[in-house]
Amino acid sequence: MAHTGQAKTNPGRFFEDYAVGDVIHHAVPRTVGSGERALYHALYPARHALYSSDEFARGCGLPTAPLDDLAAFHVVFGKTVPDVSLNALANLGYGEGRWLKPVYAGDTLRSVSEVIGVKQNSNGKSGVVYVRTRGLNQRDETVMEYVRWVMVRKRDFDAPAPETVIPALNKVIPADQLVVPEGLDFSNYDFTLAGEPHRWGDYEVGETIDHVDGVTVEEAEHMMATRMWQNTAKVHFDTTARPDGTRLIYGGHVISMARTLSFNGLANAQMIVGLNGGAHANPCLSGMTIRAWSEVLDKAETAAPGVGAIRLRLVATRGGEPFQLKGEDGKYLPDVLLDLDYWALMPV
Amino acid sequence: MAHTGQAKTNPGRFFEDYAVGDVIHHAVPRTVGSGERALYHALYPARHALYSSDEFARGCGLPTAPLDDLAAFHVVFGKTVPDVSLNALANLGYGEGRWLKPVYAGDTLRSVSEVIGVKQNSNGKSGVVYVRTRGLNQRDETVMEYVRWVMVRKRDFDAPAPETVIPALNKVIPADQLVVPEGLDFSNYDFTLAGEPHRWGDYEVGETIDHVDGVTVEEAEHMMATRMWQNTAKVHFDTTARPDGTRLIYGGHVISMARTLSFNGLANAQMIVGLNGGAHANPCLSGMTIRAWSEVLDKAETAAPGVGAIRLRLVATRGGEPFQLKGEDGKYLPDVLLDLDYWALMPV
């Protein structure tokens, strides 16, 4: 008798399918090129000069403009969705993210994850899974890595709980572990072409910046972005997948929108090299107007000529006043969509 | 006196403008590149590895990842619209479609059609026109060909009926007439990177597969797709072109959406090489959620190393239960959007 139905489709993994030490080779490698670059510029108000202009990138010691760092992250992340978050109940956090090699047109990316922690929830119905994911190019070089933890359903509530392993993660990547791309040199940085005169030395820890601009988001745009990264999570595409008939916007869409909006005030925070942490505070839906503000959390020197590192909190909101993050109860305010903590490179 | 109005615009051809043996060289050749590839991945949940990764394609004996087979079809098809279907009352069917050469970035495509049949309808107001269309690249190699028949209005109802010619068409392309791309070799196929372990031998004739996922479609997306293929049919773009003020979604958009959704369960049905037939069962409009299911209709061996052929029925729906196609009256159920019969290549 012939098979019928879902015997060959991917049901996703459940909590009991993860064991510490497991290595998952994620499917569907992807070659990126000038098409992805153009689409990134069409989907987000991306203006950082290093990614917009091959000439500007060459002036900074790179062979050509790389793919936007967050686009590289989305490609690497998207591949993990069918294996990591198809049955996820919640995306709990990110940490220890580092960009190790720029991605250039023609590079082919694939992703590999290692399970580094599991902890069953007290209700016995779900658990938290920690994975460290690496994105590799066609030369098997790691282009980026990050840790992510998600809450995943159990298939069988009676399955025994695994031994709890919670990985020790740096809350913040120490500056001396940030990797500056080989050859990067901001000695002859062109501030006029970059769009703002503010250099690393002009920012002080504690300073806050309202990025002013807003973008009202549309269904077609977030679905195109999410599909481009081959992220297949149903809730982003299918109005019948959620009880209220809305499509939840991929959190990475909010990250990229906020980061590109932050050009206005942080035009020289060119390259993202570290992701210390991030939380999607509230769901983002079509029709919302995304705004962003930043706070300077730290600064550090690097060994590369003219290159400083700046640690930034990037907050995306759906309105409300800038610089408001949490209420008296310690919870994110309802207008806050994203709270991201990252390291960027800037001309000193 | 100067001309005014529509003297220079294309009124489209009417039924009496087609005669068997006519050859139509369609306008506007198109060079395709990495931009079209990226857009295809942004507009559809395309994940077949051979089209996503240059490295994977090279591992299968091809020089680089080709343009998606259906994208090649849409480009070739789009060029015929101004000459074949501007005054069409209905798109009646496809048949004898074969992909003969992969299309690569930098290739320039044009289309040529030969009229191979005409049959006036008994009402005297319209008729059916059969054309065989070939897509050619810049080396004048045929990259694909297919037969299509459409119902076309007559300009002059009193014009005499032409002699009826109905071409003899294969209902199914015999497997030995399928063309496997030169060099294709699935001997070292990487099932992990491809995304599923199911090989040609794992599928049985009669087996059905529910592809599970759904995508709710948007106006901006289907218009971008249809324009990318330079398909100019008014009903897809202009809310004033149809009495109910809706835009009819190009049938090819539904084909590509269903095919890419079929990755989930048919990830290794990599290349499309034959189009046996197809019907657009019901109109697709923005806001509908497209789902897909497949049925294995046949299997055949090929002479290429490690390469098998599989004949699949691909059905797109707007809801309803999977595996339901027609009612007791023999007509397509209202939820069925597409019924497509094609040959694909798979690792054995």
Place this chain on the structure above:
Amino acid sequence: MAHTGQAKTNPGRFFEDYAVGDVIHHAVPRTVGSGERALYHALYPARHALYSSDEFARGCGLPTAPLDDLAAFHVVFGKTVPDVSLNALANLGYGEGRWLKPVYAGDTLRSVSEVIGVKQNSNGKSGVVYVRTRGLNQRDETVMEYVRWVMVRKRDFDAPAPETVIPALNKVIPADQLVVPEGLDFSNYDFTLAGEPHRWGDYEVGETIDHVDGVTVEEAEHMMATRMWQNTAKVHFDTTARPDGTRLIYGGHVISMARTLSFNGLANAQMIVGLNGGAHANPCLSGMTIRAWSEVLDKAETAAPGVGAIRLRLVATRGGEPFQLKGEDGKYLPDVLLDLDYWALMPV
């Protein structure tokens, strides 16, 4: 104390920030490639063969298909927005636009503007600023130039009025100042592949052409287009930026839509080489159906083999009858969106 708020964001320039002779080097150079080309074809019904096919372009003496002339214009224009029109009350006009070098994939564009006129308004609250903008490629060659004048708010109403300077501008670029791209040769022009038989000699001054087709426009599309050109004007993206909660569609989106719709009747008006003037007669909003008509205003010969110049009025409407432009009061009719006066090159 750390800075807070908008100390580092761009407030835009006000009327008193412009002085005749000032030169502004606009930020964020942009490398364009096959991604931008594909997106242009996805966002507009672009079918002019010279921009669609590398082979066709080579048949006309060019090395490959250039970026669409209007896309080049949008890139150059977009860069000026943060410096010229962030505080603009109205975009008053364009003139003396000339395309001087085709833009090819891989070229990097930047923009430089010179202030060539200022005139304070009698109300003392705003003034008109005239700038001549040049787009340059990575070899510092000017690829295009145009004059634009905008009405800009004053920051300080009590600031003294500058001396009035109104530049003398040609209402129409004399045909002998049009620049035909080096090598362009229409001697062996393929009218079949181009899509229409009508040559330069077939058009008479005074002739009008209804381009017939219409496109209903969507929010996602115009925002993607406008972002692709890195145009940051808030009113195009942010529903909270205008009192009525609508997003004003970038005038350049209407220009490109109308120009590409004009293929139907002007398929051989291949290259745009001059922009004599242009007015955005009424605002365009999502949901409107854009149509277009043209009027032949003039014709001229060129020194290039087989190449004639044709001066066209291109009118975009949101409905109404074609060929109606202004009412008895001399004002644009409410259905008119755009009135553009340009020179194009055509096979004689």
